[in-house]
Amino acid sequence: MLTLTRKTDYALVALSHLAHRRREETGPTSARTIAEAYHLPLPLLMNILKELAQAKLVSSTRGATGGYALAVAPERISLLEIINAIEGPVKLTSCCDGLPIVGQGCHVAETCPIQGSIQKLHKRLLGFFNGVMLDELIGEQSCCQSVEPTSSVS
Amino acid sequence: MLTLTRKTDYALVALSHLAHRRREETGPTSARTIAEAYHLPLPLLMNILKELAQAKLVSSTRGATGGYALAVAPERISLLEIINAIEGPVKLTSCCDGLPIVGQGCHVAETCPIQGSIQKLHKRLLGFFNGVMLDELIGEQSCCQSVEPTSSVS
DNA sequence: TTGATAGGGCACCGAAGTGGTACTATTATT
Protein backbone atom coordinates (compact mmCIF):
# COMPACT_ATOMS: atom_id res chain seq x y z
CA MET A 1 0.00 0.00 0.00
CA LEU A 2 1.18 3.52 -0.68
CA THR A 3 1.20 4.56 2.93
CA LEU A 4 3.76 5.81 5.34
CA THR A 5 4.01 3.48 8.28
CA ARG A 6 2.72 4.85 11.52
CA LYS A 7 6.24 4.72 12.88
CA THR A 8 7.22 7.21 10.22
CA ASP A 9 4.31 9.41 11.23
CA TYR A 10 5.50 9.34 14.80
CA ALA A 11 9.03 10.09 13.65
CA LEU A 12 7.72 13.21 11.95
CA VAL A 13 5.90 14.26 15.07
CA ALA A 14 9.00 13.75 17.16
CA LEU A 15 11.18 15.58 14.68
CA SER A 16 8.71 18.41 14.59
CA HIS A 17 8.90 18.67 18.34
CA LEU A 18 12.68 18.62 18.30
CA ALA A 19 12.76 21.26 15.60
CA HIS A 20 10.70 23.62 17.72
CA ARG A 21 12.80 22.93 20.77
CA ARG A 22 15.92 23.57 18.77
CA ARG A 23 15.10 27.26 18.44
CA GLU A 24 15.09 27.64 22.14
CA GLU A 25 18.72 26.57 22.40
CA THR A 26 17.81 24.34 25.28
CA GLY A 27 19.38 21.00 26.04
CA PRO A 28 18.31 17.66 24.63
CA THR A 29 14.73 16.52 24.97
CA SER A 30 14.05 13.13 26.48
CA ALA A 31 11.94 10.54 24.73
CA ARG A 32 9.65 10.55 27.73
CA THR A 33 8.90 14.23 27.34
CA ILE A 34 7.93 13.78 23.71
CA ALA A 35 5.92 10.66 24.41
CA GLU A 36 3.87 12.41 27.05
CA ALA A 37 3.32 15.48 24.91
CA TYR A 38 1.63 13.46 22.16
CA HIS A 39 0.41 10.41 24.05
CA LEU A 40 2.75 8.09 22.26
CA PRO A 41 3.81 4.71 23.69
CA LEU A 42 7.19 5.42 25.20
CA PRO A 43 8.97 2.18 24.21
CA LEU A 44 7.86 2.57 20.63
CA LEU A 45 9.00 6.17 20.46
CA MET A 46 12.35 5.17 21.88
CA ASN A 47 12.78 2.64 19.12
CA ILE A 48 11.93 5.28 16.55
CA LEU A 49 14.34 7.81 17.99
CA LYS A 50 17.02 5.16 18.07
CA GLU A 51 16.59 4.61 14.36
CA LEU A 52 16.68 8.33 13.69
CA ALA A 53 19.87 8.52 15.71
CA GLN A 54 21.45 5.67 13.75
CA ALA A 55 20.64 7.59 10.59
CA LYS A 56 22.38 10.63 12.08
CA LEU A 57 19.28 12.76 11.79
CA VAL A 58 19.17 13.32 15.54
CA SER A 59 21.94 13.26 18.09
CA SER A 60 21.51 11.39 21.33
CA THR A 61 22.90 12.15 24.74
CA ARG A 62 22.96 9.46 27.37
CA GLY A 63 22.70 9.89 31.05
CA ALA A 64 20.39 11.48 33.52
CA THR A 65 19.85 14.75 31.70
CA GLY A 66 20.21 13.20 28.29
CA GLY A 67 17.81 12.99 25.40
CA TYR A 68 17.63 13.77 21.72
CA ALA A 69 18.18 16.84 19.59
CA LEU A 70 18.09 17.53 15.88
CA ALA A 71 21.50 16.88 14.39
CA VAL A 72 20.78 18.86 11.24
CA ALA A 73 18.82 22.02 10.51
CA PRO A 74 15.18 21.26 9.62
CA GLU A 75 15.55 22.76 6.17
CA ARG A 76 18.29 20.27 5.42
CA ILE A 77 16.42 17.12 6.40
CA SER A 78 14.36 15.67 3.59
CA LEU A 79 11.34 13.48 4.00
CA LEU A 80 13.15 10.87 1.97
CA GLU A 81 15.89 10.66 4.56
CA ILE A 82 13.35 10.23 7.31
CA ILE A 83 11.55 7.48 5.45
CA ASN A 84 14.82 5.77 4.72
CA ALA A 85 15.73 5.89 8.38
CA ILE A 86 12.50 4.31 9.58
CA GLU A 87 11.24 2.12 6.76
CA GLY A 88 14.38 1.45 4.79
CA PRO A 89 14.83 2.36 1.15
CA VAL A 90 11.73 3.36 -0.73
CA LYS A 91 10.99 0.73 -3.32
CA LEU A 92 8.13 1.52 -5.63
CA THR A 93 8.37 -2.01 -7.02
CA SER A 94 10.74 -4.92 -6.61
CA CYS A 95 12.49 -3.99 -9.85
CA CYS A 96 12.59 -0.24 -9.42
CA ASP A 97 16.28 0.05 -8.67
CA GLY A 98 17.42 -1.97 -11.64
CA LEU A 99 19.07 -4.61 -9.52
CA PRO A 100 18.51 -8.18 -10.61
CA ILE A 101 15.31 -9.58 -9.21
CA VAL A 102 16.39 -12.67 -7.43
CA GLY A 103 13.92 -14.36 -5.16
CA GLN A 104 11.34 -11.65 -4.95
CA GLY A 105 8.60 -13.59 -6.58
CA CYS A 106 7.83 -11.33 -9.50
CA HIS A 107 6.59 -13.61 -12.24
CA VAL A 108 7.02 -11.02 -14.96
CA ALA A 109 10.73 -10.34 -14.54
CA GLU A 110 12.53 -10.58 -17.86
CA THR A 111 9.44 -10.33 -19.96
CA CYS A 112 8.29 -7.19 -18.21
CA PRO A 113 7.43 -4.51 -20.76
CA ILE A 114 7.38 -1.61 -18.35
CA GLN A 115 10.45 -2.14 -16.27
CA GLY A 116 12.28 0.81 -17.74
CA SER A 117 9.37 3.16 -17.28
CA ILE A 118 8.89 2.01 -13.72
CA GLN A 119 12.48 2.75 -12.92
CA LYS A 120 12.14 6.27 -14.28
CA LEU A 121 8.97 6.77 -12.32
CA HIS A 122 10.71 5.53 -9.22
CA LYS A 123 13.41 8.17 -9.64
CA ARG A 124 10.79 10.84 -9.99
CA LEU A 125 9.13 9.66 -6.83
CA LEU A 126 12.43 9.74 -4.97
CA GLY A 127 12.88 13.27 -6.22
CA PHE A 128 9.45 14.16 -4.94
CA PHE A 129 10.18 13.01 -1.42
CA ASN A 130 13.68 14.36 -1.51
CA GLY A 131 12.29 17.79 -2.25
CA VAL A 132 10.06 17.87 0.80
CA MET A 133 11.99 19.26 3.72
CA LEU A 134 11.25 18.93 7.37
CA ASP A 135 10.76 22.65 7.87
CA GLU A 136 7.86 22.53 5.43
CA LEU A 137 6.20 19.89 7.52
CA ILE A 138 6.53 21.31 10.96
CA GLY A 139 4.49 24.38 10.16
CA GLU A 140 4.16 27.40 12.32
CA GLN A 141 0.53 26.83 13.03
CA SER A 142 -0.76 26.25 16.50
CA CYS A 143 -0.85 22.70 17.67
CA CYS A 144 -4.47 22.94 18.71
CA GLN A 145 -6.39 23.67 15.52
CA SER A 146 -7.30 20.11 14.76
CA VAL A 147 -10.69 19.00 13.64
CA GLU A 148 -13.71 18.25 15.76
CA PRO A 149 -12.89 16.75 19.11
CA THR A 150 -13.35 13.20 18.00
CA SER A 151 -14.18 11.11 20.96
CA SER A 152 -12.55 7.85 21.81
CA VAL A 153 -9.16 7.77 20.29
CA SER A 154 -6.51 5.64 21.86
CA MET B 1 5.54 0.86 3.14
CA LEU B 2 5.77 3.14 0.15
CA THR B 3 5.45 0.40 -2.37
CA LEU B 4 3.01 -0.48 -5.08
CA THR B 5 1.58 -3.90 -4.48
CA ARG B 6 2.57 -6.55 -6.93
CA LYS B 7 -1.02 -6.74 -8.05
CA THR B 8 -0.73 -3.15 -9.16
CA ASP B 9 2.45 -3.99 -11.03
CA TYR B 10 0.65 -6.76 -12.81
CA ALA B 11 -2.21 -4.43 -13.57
CA LEU B 12 0.22 -2.08 -15.27
CA VAL B 13 1.66 -4.92 -17.29
CA ALA B 14 -1.80 -6.02 -18.36
CA LEU B 15 -2.86 -2.48 -19.19
CA SER B 16 0.32 -1.99 -21.17
CA HIS B 17 -0.50 -5.09 -23.15
CA LEU B 18 -4.04 -3.96 -23.77
CA ALA B 19 -2.84 -0.53 -24.84
CA HIS B 20 -0.64 -2.02 -27.49
CA ARG B 21 -3.36 -4.33 -28.69
CA ARG B 22 -5.72 -1.41 -28.87
CA ARG B 23 -3.81 0.11 -31.76
CA GLU B 24 -4.39 -2.97 -33.83
CA GLU B 25 -8.13 -2.55 -33.65
CA THR B 26 -8.50 -6.20 -32.86
CA GLY B 27 -11.08 -7.73 -30.57
CA PRO B 28 -10.80 -8.14 -26.82
CA THR B 29 -7.84 -9.97 -25.36
CA SER B 30 -8.48 -12.83 -22.97
CA ALA B 31 -6.90 -12.98 -19.55
CA ARG B 32 -5.34 -16.26 -20.53
CA THR B 33 -3.50 -14.68 -23.43
CA ILE B 34 -2.01 -12.01 -21.23
CA ALA B 35 -1.14 -14.44 -18.47
CA GLU B 36 0.76 -16.65 -20.86
CA ALA B 37 2.57 -13.73 -22.45
CA TYR B 38 4.11 -12.66 -19.13
CA HIS B 39 4.02 -15.89 -17.13
CA LEU B 40 1.49 -14.56 -14.67
CA PRO B 41 -0.74 -16.83 -12.59
CA LEU B 42 -3.99 -16.86 -14.47
CA PRO B 43 -6.42 -16.78 -11.53
CA LEU B 44 -4.60 -13.82 -10.03
CA LEU B 45 -4.59 -11.91 -13.27
CA MET B 46 -8.28 -12.56 -13.65
CA ASN B 47 -8.92 -11.02 -10.26
CA ILE B 48 -6.88 -8.00 -11.24
CA LEU B 49 -8.67 -7.53 -14.52
CA LYS B 50 -11.97 -7.88 -12.72
CA GLU B 51 -11.06 -4.99 -10.49
CA LEU B 52 -9.93 -2.90 -13.42
CA ALA B 53 -13.24 -3.63 -15.09
CA GLN B 54 -15.18 -2.60 -12.00
CA ALA B 55 -13.27 0.67 -12.06
CA LYS B 56 -14.30 1.10 -15.71
CA LEU B 57 -10.73 1.29 -16.86
CA VAL B 58 -11.15 -1.75 -19.06
CA SER B 59 -14.24 -3.14 -20.69
CA SER B 60 -15.00 -6.80 -20.47
CA THR B 61 -16.72 -9.07 -22.93
CA ARG B 62 -18.04 -12.37 -21.77
CA GLY B 63 -18.36 -15.52 -23.72
CA ALA B 64 -16.20 -17.70 -25.86
CA THR B 65 -14.38 -14.98 -27.78
CA GLY B 66 -14.56 -12.55 -24.93
CA GLY B 67 -11.83 -10.80 -23.04
CA TYR B 68 -10.73 -7.36 -22.02
CA ALA B 69 -9.94 -4.14 -23.80
CA LEU B 70 -8.99 -0.68 -22.69
CA ALA B 71 -12.10 1.36 -22.04
CA VAL B 72 -10.27 4.69 -22.19
CA ALA B 73 -7.36 6.00 -24.23
CA PRO B 74 -4.01 5.37 -22.53
CA GLU B 75 -3.25 9.06 -22.29
CA ARG B 76 -6.41 9.54 -20.29
CA ILE B 77 -5.78 6.87 -17.67
CA SER B 78 -3.72 8.10 -14.75
CA LEU B 79 -1.62 5.98 -12.48
CA LEU B 80 -3.71 7.24 -9.62
CA GLU B 81 -6.83 5.69 -11.10
CA ILE B 82 -5.06 2.40 -11.55
CA ILE B 83 -3.83 2.38 -7.98
CA ASN B 84 -7.27 3.29 -6.73
CA ALA B 85 -8.77 0.42 -8.68
CA ILE B 86 -6.42 -2.21 -7.29
CA GLU B 87 -5.34 -0.99 -3.87
CA GLY B 88 -8.12 1.35 -2.93
CA PRO B 89 -7.63 5.02 -2.14
CA VAL B 90 -4.07 6.16 -1.59
CA LYS B 91 -3.68 7.13 2.03
CA LEU B 92 -0.34 8.61 2.94
CA THR B 93 -1.37 8.48 6.59
CA SER B 94 -4.53 7.65 8.47
CA CYS B 95 -5.32 11.34 8.84
CA CYS B 96 -4.39 12.51 5.37
CA ASP B 97 -7.90 13.06 4.11
CA GLY B 98 -9.03 15.12 7.06
CA LEU B 99 -11.74 12.70 8.03
CA PRO B 100 -12.05 12.04 11.74
CA ILE B 101 -9.72 9.32 12.87
CA VAL B 102 -11.94 6.88 14.59
CA GLY B 103 -10.56 3.49 15.39
CA GLN B 104 -7.35 3.67 13.41
CA GLY B 105 -5.10 3.51 16.37
CA CYS B 106 -3.16 6.72 15.88
CA HIS B 107 -2.16 7.83 19.35
CA VAL B 108 -1.34 11.36 18.29
CA ALA B 109 -4.71 12.36 16.87
CA GLU B 110 -5.85 15.67 18.28
CA THR B 111 -2.48 16.69 19.59
CA CYS B 112 -0.80 16.08 16.24
CA PRO B 113 1.24 19.12 15.27
CA ILE B 114 1.73 18.18 11.63
CA GLN B 115 -1.71 17.05 10.58
CA GLY B 116 -2.27 20.06 8.37
CA SER B 117 1.07 19.73 6.63
CA ILE B 118 0.54 16.05 6.09
CA GLN B 119 -2.76 16.70 4.40
CA LYS B 120 -1.15 19.19 2.04
CA LEU B 121 1.61 16.76 1.29
CA HIS B 122 -0.95 14.09 0.62
CA LYS B 123 -2.61 16.30 -1.97
CA ARG B 124 0.71 16.90 -3.65
CA LEU B 125 1.32 13.18 -3.78
CA LEU B 126 -2.08 12.58 -5.31
CA GLY B 127 -1.23 15.23 -7.88
CA PHE B 128 2.00 13.45 -8.61
CA PHE B 129 0.33 10.14 -9.38
CA ASN B 130 -2.55 11.79 -11.14
CA GLY B 131 -0.08 13.40 -13.51
CA VAL B 132 1.46 10.12 -14.59
CA MET B 133 -0.50 8.72 -17.50
CA LEU B 134 -0.59 5.18 -18.77
CA ASP B 135 0.87 6.10 -22.12
CA GLU B 136 4.01 7.31 -20.36
CA LEU B 137 4.40 3.94 -18.72
CA ILE B 138 3.90 1.64 -21.66
CA GLY B 139 7.08 2.62 -23.39
CA GLU B 140 7.58 4.38 -26.69
CA GLN B 141 8.16 7.71 -25.01
CA SER B 142 10.25 8.89 -22.11
CA CYS B 143 8.43 9.58 -18.93
CA CYS B 144 11.14 11.36 -17.05
CA GLN B 145 10.70 14.98 -17.92
CA SER B 146 8.44 17.72 -16.66
CA VAL B 147 5.29 17.07 -14.70
CA GLU B 148 6.67 18.53 -11.54
CA PRO B 149 4.48 17.96 -8.55
CA THR B 150 2.42 21.06 -8.04
CA SER B 151 4.00 22.90 -5.22
CA SER B 152 0.81 24.78 -4.56
CA VAL B 153 0.75 23.42 -1.12
CA SER B 154 -1.19 26.10 0.53
C1' DT C 1 29.46 5.19 45.84
C1' DT C 2 25.01 4.58 45.00
C1' DG C 3 20.62 5.41 42.99
C1' DA C 4 17.86 7.40 39.48
C1' DT C 5 17.29 8.61 34.88
C1' DA C 6 18.49 8.41 30.34
C1' DG C 7 19.56 5.81 25.84
C1' DG C 8 21.33 1.01 23.14
C1' DG C 9 20.44 -3.56 21.47
C1' DC C 10 17.80 -7.35 20.77
C1' DA C 11 14.12 -10.48 20.60
C1' DC C 12 9.45 -11.45 20.65
C1' DC C 13 4.28 -11.58 19.59
C1' DG C 14 -0.56 -10.37 17.83
C1' DA C 15 -2.91 -8.11 14.04
C1' DA C 16 -3.51 -6.76 9.50
C1' DG C 17 -2.66 -6.58 4.66
C1' DT C 18 -0.82 -9.04 0.50
C1' DG C 19 -0.25 -12.79 -2.85
C1' DG C 20 -2.40 -16.44 -4.59
C1' DT C 21 -6.02 -20.29 -5.02
C1' DA C 22 -10.57 -22.43 -5.44
C1' DC C 23 -15.26 -22.88 -6.47
C1' DT C 24 -19.53 -21.71 -8.50
C1' DA C 25 -22.43 -18.96 -11.54
C1' DT C 26 -23.23 -16.47 -15.77
C1' DT C 27 -22.64 -15.21 -20.64
C1' DA C 28 -21.64 -15.96 -25.44
C1' DT C 29 -19.80 -18.54 -29.41
C1' DT C 30 -19.86 -22.76 -32.11
Add this chain to the structure above:
DNA sequence: AATAATAGTACCACTTCGGTGCCCTATCAA
Protein backbone atom coordinates in the same frame (compact mmCIF):
# COMPACT_ATOMS: atom_id res chain seq x y z
C1' DA D 1 -25.08 -29.02 -25.80
C1' DA D 2 -20.25 -28.16 -25.29
C1' DT D 3 -16.85 -24.96 -24.68
C1' DA D 4 -14.49 -20.85 -23.39
C1' DA D 5 -14.59 -16.84 -21.37
C1' DT D 6 -15.77 -13.40 -17.39
C1' DA D 7 -18.26 -12.37 -12.41
C1' DG D 8 -18.50 -13.04 -7.67
C1' DT D 9 -17.08 -14.68 -3.46
C1' DA D 10 -14.61 -16.90 -0.08
C1' DC D 11 -10.49 -18.74 1.71
C1' DC D 12 -5.56 -19.31 3.42
C1' DA D 13 -0.33 -18.96 3.95
C1' DC D 14 2.91 -15.57 4.48
C1' DT D 15 5.08 -11.26 5.43
C1' DT D 16 5.26 -6.90 7.57
C1' DC D 17 3.95 -3.68 10.96
C1' DG D 18 2.75 -1.93 15.61
C1' DG D 19 3.94 -2.47 20.00
C1' DT D 20 6.18 -4.64 24.25
C1' DG D 21 9.83 -6.47 27.28
C1' DC D 22 14.24 -7.39 28.96
C1' DC D 23 18.88 -6.47 29.97
C1' DC D 24 22.83 -3.54 29.36
C1' DT D 25 25.46 0.89 29.34
C1' DA D 26 26.13 5.88 30.28
C1' DT D 27 25.67 10.09 32.95
C1' DC D 28 24.31 13.09 36.68
C1' DA D 29 23.33 14.18 41.52
C1' DA D 30 23.05 13.29 46.34
